[in-house]
Structures are given as structure tokens and as C-alpha cells.
Amino acid sequence: MNSSVIIFPGSNCDRDMDVALKKFGFKNEMVWHDDQQLPKSDLIVLPGGFSYGDYLRCGSIAGKSKIIKSVIDFAAKGGLVLGICNGFQILTETGLLPGVLQQNKNIEFICKNVFVKVNNKNNKYFNSIDKDVLELHIAHNEGNYFCTSDELKMLKDNDLVAVSYCNEKGEVNEKSNPNGALQNIAGIFNKEKNILGMMPHPERMIDKYLSGEDGSIFFKNLLNNFK
Amino acid sequence: MRDVFTMGARPIANLNSIHFGSTQHKKTKNLLRGVVKGIGGYGNCIGVPTIGGQTCFDESYNGNILVNAMTLGLVNKKKIFYSKAAGIGKPVIYVGSKTGRDGIHGASMASAVFDDKIEEKKPTVQVGDPFTEKLLLEACLELMADDSIISIQDMGAAGLTSSSIEMASKGKLGIELDLSKVPCREEKMTPYEIMLSESQERMLIVLENGKEENAKKIFDKWDLDFAVIGKTTTSKKIELYFDSKKVADIPIDFLAEDAPEYDRKWKKTKLPQKIKFKKENFKSLKINNCLIKLLSNPNICEKKWIWNQYDHTVMGDTIQKPGGDAGVVRIHGTEKAVAASVDSSATYCFAHPLTGGKQVVCESWRNLISVGAEPIAITNCLNFGNPEKEKNMGEFVECVQGISEACKYLDFPVVSGNVSFYNETKDKGIKPTPSIGGVGLLKNYKNMLTMDLKNEGNVILVIGKTEGHLDQSVFARNVLNEKKGPPPEINLFNEKNNGSTVMKLIKEKLILSCRDVSLGGIIVTIAKMCIKGKKGVKLNKLKSLINKFEFFFSEDQGRYIIEVSKKNLKKIENILKENSVHFDNLGEVQKDNYINIDSEKISVDELSKHNKNWLMEYMAQ
Numbered sequence: 001m002n003s004s005v006i007i008f009p010g011s012n013c014d015r016d017m018d019v020a021l022k023k024f025g026f027k028n029e030m031v032w033h034d035d036q037q038l039p040k041s042d043l044i045v046l047p048g049g050f051s052y053g054d055y056l057r058c059g060s061i062a063g064k065s066k067i068i069k070s071v072i073d074f075a076a077k078g079g080l081v082l083g084i085c086n087g088f089q090i091l092t093e094t095g096l097l098p099g100v101l102q103q104n105k106n107i108e109f110i111c112k113n114v115f116v117k118v119n120n121k122n123n124k125y126f127n128s129i130d131k132d133v134l135e136l137h138i139a140h141n142e143g144n145y146f147c148t149s150d151e152l153k154m155l156k157d158n159d160l161v162a163v164s165y166c167n168e169k170g171e172v173n174e175k176s177n178p179n180g181a182l183q184n185i186a187g188i189f190n191k192e193k194n195i196l197g198m199m200p201h202p203e204r205m206i207d208k209y210l211s212g213e214d215g216s217i218f219f220k221n222l223l224n225n226f227k
Numbered sequence: 228m229r230d231v232f233t234m235g236a237r238p239i240a241n242l243n244s245i246h247f248g249s250t251q252h253k254k255t256k257n258l259l260r261g262v263v264k265g266i267g268g269y270g271n272c273i274g275v276p277t278i279g280g281q282t283c284f285d286e287s288y289n290g291n292i293l294v295n296a297m298t299l300g301l302v303n304k305k306k307i308f309y310s311k312a313a314g315i316g317k318p319v320i321y322v323g324s325k326t327g328r329d330g331i332h333g334a335s336m337a338s339a340v341f342d343d344k345i346e347e348k349k350p351t352v353q354v355g356d357p358f359t360e361k362l363l364l365e366a367c368l369e370l371m372a373d374d375s376i377i378s379i380q381d382m383g384a385a386g387l388t389s390s391s392i393e394m395a396s397k398g399k400l401g402i403e404l405d406l407s408k409v410p411c412r413e414e415k416m417t418p419y420e421i422m423l424s425e426s427q428e429r430m431l432i433v434l435e436n437g438k439e440e441n442a443k444k445i446f447d448k449w450d451l452d453f454a455v456i457g458k459t460t461t462s463k464k465i466e467l468y469f470d471s472k473k474v475a476d477i478p479i480d481f482l483a484e485d486a487p488e489y490d491r492k493w494k495k496t497k498l499p500q501k502i503k504f505k506k507e508n509f510k511s512l513k514i515n516n517c518l519i520k521l522l523s524n525p526n527i528c529e530k531k532w533i534w535n536q537y538d539h540t541v542m543g544d545t546i547q548k549p550g551g552d553a554g555v556v557r558i559h560g561t562e563k564a565v566a567a568s569v570d571s572s573a574t575y576c577f578a579h580p581l582t583g584g585k586q587v588v589c590e591s592w593r594n595l596i597s598v599g600a601e602p603i604a605i606t607n608c609l610n611f612g613n614p615e616k617e618k619n620m621g622e623f624v625e626c627v628q629g630i631s632e633a634c635k636y637l638d639f640p641v642v643s644g645n646v647s648f649y650n651e652t653k654d655k656g657i658k659p660t661p662s663i664g665g666v667g668l669l670k671n672y673k674n675m676l677t678m679d680l681k682n683e684g685n686v687i688l689v690i691g692k693t694e695g696h697l698d699q700s701v702f703a704r705n706v707l708n709e710k711k712g713p714p715p716e717i718n719l720f721n722e723k724n725n726g727s728t729v730m731k732l733i734k735e736k737l738i739l740s741c742r743d744v745s746l747g748g749i750i751v752t753i754a755k756m757c758i759k760g761k762k763g764v765k766l767n768k769l770k771s772l773i774n775k776f777e778f779f780f781s782e783d784q785g786r787y788i789i790e791v792s793k794k795n796l797k798k799i800e801n802i803l804k805e806n807s808v809h810f811d812n813l814g815e816v817q818k819d820n821y822i823n824i825d826s827e828k829i830s831v832d833e834l835s836k837h838n839k840n841w842l843m844e845y846m847a848q
Contacts, residue, residue, distance in 0.1 A: 009358070009361075009362055009449065009450060010272070010358050010361055010362070012272070012273065012274020012361065012541060013274065013541060015542070015543075016541065016542060016543040019543060020543075034448075048541075049274060050271075050272040050357075050358060050361075052358065053272065053356070053357070053358025053359075054272075054358075055358065108264075108535075108536050109264075109267050109268075109271055109536045109537070109538070110535060110536070111271075111534075111535055111536070111537060111538045111539055111540065112535055137540055139271070139538045139540060139541060141271070201540075203543065204540050204541075204543055206543075207543075209546045209557075209672065209673070210540070210543060210544075210545065210546065211540055
């Protein structure tokens with residue numbers, strides 16, 4: 001039940017993630033990007049934010065930082081790596097996940113609650129979640145997922161589209177697509193399903209006084225895997 | 228934000244008050260789009276939520292838009308950092324971004340009257356870099372954890388010049404700087420340029436001796452420049468060196484304390500005559516049509532297009548998002564929360580600055596109470612035209628007087644502020660626009676109120692007396708096309724009494740939803756509560772002496788709409804009577820989505836559409 005949250009210069013959801021992980025029972029440590037060694041962890045989280053200002057492509061410089069080598073090794077051994085928002089962008093930049101995250105279709109930053117459909121429960125992130133539709137929160141400027149047709153075929157054939165934007169009823173359609181993402185893709189796995197990258201922020205949905213509580217379901221389930 | 232974390236406070240919320248020209252003006256749309264992108268781009272990147280704001284459109288801003296930003300920070304009161312330098316021979320440190328040629332004379336441009344040639348001055352605008360700001364924020368807070376810092380100030384207007392002189396002046400010291408040591412971004416910068424550059428994301432720090440190395444380590448970690456550029460002296464002079472040559476030697480008092488003070492001439496604004504509205508003014512009007520017109524008015528319509536572009540949930544403590552009377556964030560890890568609201572009422576201030584000044588403060592006070600927060604303090608940004616004109620100077624003097632009177636009466640201190648003069652283009656100035664940012668405290672965030680109507684069968688009361696004052700209301704200006712007359716009168720006794728009594732009801736948990744009555748009067752307020760709660764209301768037959776338009780659309784002050792349950796009604800009425808607070812029972816919440824008023828049945832869905840779509844459609848055109 002040990003987790004680590006990596007802080008890059010410009011990360012800004014690192015504390016929120018720390019709060020969420022601890023709330024549900026993880027022993028969490030914050031790790032500086034310039035470190036080489038990861039503490040002993042069951043889960044590594046790349047948090048949201050604007051690493052290095054995102055002045056180049058989002059996540060591209062963070063994808064080359066010192067700690068990332070250890071993250072790649074950790075993932076190769078089957079460790080769980082979760083990238084949220086900027087973390088998802090970093091995962092695509094390191095090549096751990098396919099595709100890219102382009103600027104939102106309406107060329108505006110979007111901050112609001114969305115619904116996502118959980119497509120695959122055969123993994124440690126969603127295995128015991130009863131609900132098929134979760135209400136989560138997005139806050140990003142570049143969340144418009146895109147990949148080549150070969151990559152898309154690979155994702156589909158292996159059932160790797162983790163979550164898709166949908167409406168309250170779970171219908172995945174153009175109207176429920178907030179940012180123009182290819183086929184409403186909100187999050188994807190690698191082939192082994194130990195790496196998950198997604199745009200929505202579960203850590204902002206862990207309290208009924210905040211935007212909602214579906215994030216709690218996500219973290220509780222994640223923790224259950226280590227009990 | 229820099230001003231806030233300079234004091235050792237971590238920013239926890241941003242708000243903004245933005246004023247644009249007429250929606251018909253050719254530049255308005257682009258400016259709005261750009262400003263929202265700019266505010267969002269900066270706040271979102273740093274990771275501080277933007278929890279509220281205010282947007283106003285008026286042709287007086289056609290040539291000078293206003294962008295006022297407010298930041299709330301959280302600080303341990305025993306660890307506040309100030310800019311007053313102390314001690315002799317202490318190292319003066321430069322940290323942050325490198326100095327470039329941007330922003331030289333920026334402050335003087337911002338204070339100039341604009342003419343046809345103003346476009347040429349575009350290069351004097353500084354370019355902000357939120358990423359560096361975020362690093363600077365974290366590095367400064369890290370350094371502030373121990374007691375290395377004697378004083379710290381950000382390099383704002385007039386850059387290194389004003390920061391160094393202010394620090395020395397406050398400490399009654401001198402300061403010696405070697406400008407060749409200032410980290411520069413561009414080649415061959417002269418001492419003059421270095422002293423006046425307004426490059427952003429820079430700080431000046433006076434450190435304790437011997438703490439340089441540890442401090443440098445922190446700034447290195449965050450990839451920021453760090454340079455010892457001088458020391459404090461006893462000379463009470465600012466002495467500047469460049470390439471080992473003395474390039475300036477000026478007594479500080481001459482620049483700071485002894486600077487000349489203006490005593491400008493000013494003219495009082497007379498209270499305009501009240502307009503006598505005649506029966507035929509209202510003859511062919513229907514409440515429904517008027518309501519649609521007001522709810523889709525640019526100054527009343529929902530501003531979701533704007534705040535959806537601001538990250539308002541980062542930091543995980545935003546419990547009331549933009550769109551309500553005030554934004555609310557929890558104090559992390561405690562039961563407490565702070566509410567904040569920004570307001571301005573240029574129309575009222577223009578008609579009668581003294582009343583307008585009082586009104587903005589009262590509006591802010593009411594907005595805080597409406598979410599259940601105890602008002603604690605305000606900040607203000609005073610935006611005015613050219614003070615060399617007697618009328619403008621008079622507007623300034625009387626608005627300040629109004630603000631002061633209201634703040635004293637309501638025990639609502641002004642803790643900080645900013646003044647912006649010369650908001651004028653080709654002789655045309657803006658309306659007097661004091662923006663007030665109010666802050667309130669909730670001892671327990673679980674007692675926060677929202678404006679959405681909760682349950683059918685509940686009773687709706689209006690607290691405060693409705694006199695039917697239509698002059699200067701949105702209704703008079705937009706439906707009756709009458710732009711003259713005095714603003715609604717401010718009665719500070721009633722304001723305080725009504726507010727405190729509402730607060731009493733909130734503390735006894737007797738109020739289910741609440742909103743203060745402002746632009747558009749009672750009916751616009753109720754409509755917004757219906758829209759948010761997806762409920763309807765059945766309104767009682769009027770017993771009032773004034774006509775229904777005066778009753779529903781007047782903008783009399785000191786009023787709140789509250790939703791209460793029937794079983795508590797007697798108790799509430801007694802408390803209101805005991806405190807001599809006037810109230811009227813307006814009607815009941817009902818399940819079906821209609822506002823029933825006399826013989827009119829108004830669809831809430833229809834109103835909602837007009838309220839929500841206007842800005843979205845305007846920006847899409």
C-alpha cells in the first residue's frame with residue numbers, strides 16, 4: 001500500500017493527489033523529479049499540472065527527466081503507474097502509452113464535471129467497481145486524444161480503452177465528448193493494463209462537499225488490490 | 228499572486244473583476260476572449276483555483292477595458308513577511324526570472340491617457356510566465372520556512388527601482404546595488420534599463436548574513452536565478468554601481484517620503500432628480516418578456532463561458548464554484564472556509580458617487596452573508612478617469628468617502644487596495660468603477676448556503692423593504708430606456724440590521740437557500756434561484772401600494788430572498804419582528820418548473836435557456 005507521487009517543476013495537482021491517496025489508506029511519499037531512485041512503491045502516480053510550463057509539447061520535457069527511467073523500469077516489472085491529466089500526457093511522451101493529447105477542439109481550457117464509461121474491469125484500477133458510469137472532473141487545455149489508425153486498432157483489439165466520455169446514461173456520443181478526443185477516449189491502458197493514463201481527475205471527486213464522490217470509488221478499489 | 232506569496236502566504240483562491248466596452252463594439256469579443264485566456268492561462272498553470280468574478284459590459288469602457296485581479300492567501304499570522312529592510316550590511320538578493328527590456332515605462336504607460344498613438348506602446352507590455360511564477364512561489368515558501376529572510380518585496384511597477392527604494396525607505400536605511408550583477412536576459416542592457424525593467428516573476432530579498440548559501444541551494448533546486456547584488460547601508464541613499472563605476476547616488480527620502488502630494492480640485496456630484504414613471508410606461512409590458520430581456524442582458528446572464536475556462540477546483544477545497552453570490556474554499560484540513568466576492572456598480576457610482584461607493588461595499592457584504600459567511604474585510608481597486616479633471620477627481624473623492632462610510636458602519640475594514648487613474652481614451656473616460664473584493668469566514672463549512680431552491684412547499688420571503696426604486700435599475704435602463712435618476716438609497720442602519728438578522732437565522736439553521744437582491748430586483752433573483760434549483764414558484768397576490776413592475780424589478784438595497792420551511796415560518800417571523808426587520812412573504816416553491824405570478828405562467832426552462840445561452844451564443848457568432 002505504498003504509493004509515490006512524482007513532483008515535476010510545474011506540477012500542481014501533486015498535493016491533491018497526496019491528500020486523496022492518504023485519505024483512502026495509502027502510505028504516500030512525494031518524489032522530486034531530479035531524484036534517480038524511487039522509494040519502495042506499489043503505485044506510482046504522475047499528477048496533473050503544467051510540467052515545465054508545458055511550453056514545448058505537454059509532458060515532453062517531463063518525459064525526459066531523471067526519475068522517468070526508474071518509472072519505466074518499475075512499469076516494466078509490472079508495477080502500477082497512474083498518470084492523471086498532465087501525467088497522462090507525460091506517459092504518451094515517454095512512449096509508455098500510445099497516441100498524443102492535442103489541444104481541445106474548441107481551443108479553450110475546460111474545467112467541469114463529466115461522465116465516463118468504464119469499458120474494462122479486467123484490471124486493478126476498476127476490477128471491483130459496481131458502477132459502469134462514473135462522474136469525474138476534467139480541467140485541461142490539451143485533452144483531445146489522438147492516435148494512428150493502427151494504434152487505435154491495437155487499443156480496440158486488446159480492449160485497452162479504459163474510460164470513454166459519455167452522458168449520464170452511459171451513452172458514448174459526440175455530444176458527450178468535451179474536447180474532441182478520438183472516439184471519446186478519456187483514458188487508456190498499456191497492453192499489460194498496469195499503466196493507466198486518463199484526463200479526468202478522480203482526486204477532485206473525493207468528498208460530497210466538492211464536485212462529487214465518484215473519485216472515492218476509484219481510490220477505494222485501487223487500495224483493495226493491495227489488501 | 229506575487230504580492231500575496233511575498234508575505235509568506237500560500238495563494239488559495241483567485242477572483243477577478245473585468246469590465247469591457249459595449250457588446251456591439253468591434254473589439255469587445257476579442258478582448259474578452261483574450262483576457263479570459265490570459266487570466267485562465269496564468270491561474271490554471273500555477274494551480275490556484277479561480278473561484279469567482281464579475282464581468283460587466285458598458286460603452287464607457289470602449290477605449291479602456293479594466294482587468295482587476297484579486298488573490299486570497301493563507302498565512303500563519305506569526306510568520307508574515309514584510310518589505311521593511313532592517314540591519315546594516317545585510318546582503319540584498321535578486322531571485323526569479325532574468326531581467327529583460329520588457330515593461331520599461333510600463334507603469335507610466337498604464338497611467339497615461341490613451342490617444343491614437345497608443346498602439347505604438349504595445350512593446351511596453353510585460354509578458355508573464357506562470358511557470359516561473361509557480362517555481363518562484365514554491366521556492367520562496369520553502370525559503371520562508373526558516374528565518375533567513377529579513378524582508379522581501381516583489382519587483383512590480385518600476386521594477387528594481389521601486390522595490391529597492393521602498394525596502395530601504397521603510398527601514399530608514401540606504402541601499403547599495405551593483406547592477407552588473409543583475410542576471411540579464413538581453414545583451415548590453417544599460418543601468419537605466421535594468422533599473423526600470425518590469426520583467427515579471429522577480430523578487431528582491433534582504434537576507435540575514437551567512438544565509439546566502441542555503442538560500443541559493445533552494446533557488447538552484449527550482450532552476451531560478453539567484454544573485455547577491457548589493458547590501459544595506461546607513462547612508463539613507465540609493466547608490467548604484469555598474470562596471471565598477473558609480474552611476475547614481477540619490478537620497479531616498481527625496482524619492483519616497485518627501486515626494487510631493489497632490490491636492491487636486493474636485494467637484495461634488497449632485498443627487499439627480501428622481502424620475503416620475505407614469506402608468507403608460509408600464510402599460511403594454513408583460514413580466515415574462517421583461518424577465519427574458521433581463522436574464523439575457525450581458526450584465527446579468529450566466530458567465531459559464533468564462534469560468535469554465537478557469538480551473539476552479541484545483542487544490543481540492545472549492546466548495547462553492549463560480550456562479551453563486553460568492554465563491555467558497557475550505558481552509559485546508561480544518562472545518563473553516565472563506566468566502567469571497569468581487570463587485571462593482573459603475574452605473575450607480577456614475578449617477579451619484581457617494582451612494583455608489585456605499586452601495587458596492589454593501590453589495591459585497593450581502594454576497595458574503597448570502598453564502599453563510601461572516602464578512603471580515605475588503606480590498607478594493609479604484610478605477611477612475613483623469614484626476615486632473617474636477618469631475619473625475621470629485622467622483623474619486625466621493626466614491627472613497629462612500630466606501631469609507633459604509634466600511635466604518637459595517638465594521639468591514641479595508642485591508643489593501645490599488646488605484647488606477649487616467650482610464651481615458653481621446654478625452655473619453657470610464658465611469659467611476661471602484662471594485663470591491665470582500666472576504667468572509669465560515670466557522671464550519673458544512674453550514675454554507677447556496678442559492679438553488681431546495682424543496683416544494685417551502686416559503687419564500689424577501690428580507691428588507693421594497694420601496695419600488697426603479698431609477699438606474701437594469702429594468703429602467705433596458706426596458707423603459709430611462710437612464711437618468713438617482714441610484715437606490717443606502718440606509719446603513721437597515722443594511723446592517725437586515726444582514727445581521729439574516730446571519731442570525733443562518734446560525735440557527737433556519738435558512739435553506741439564500742440570495743441577495745441586486746441587479747434586476749426580486750424577480751430576477753427568484754428566477755435565478757429557480758433556474759439553479761430546477762424548481763418553480765407560486766407567487767402571492769401583491770398587497771403592496773406600488774405596481775408590480777416597481778415591486779418586482781426595483782433595486783432597493785439591503786434585501787435578501789430566503790427559502791425557509793413552513794414549520795419554521797412562525798419562529799422566523801418572530802425573530803424578524805423582534806429585530807425590526809421588514810419582510811414580505813412572496814409565495815411558495817413548487818415542483819413544476821414555472822413561475823406563477825398573477826395570471827402569467829413563466830417557464831423556468833425557457834428563462835434558463837435565455838440566461839445560459841446568451842454569452843455562449845455571443846462568443847460563438
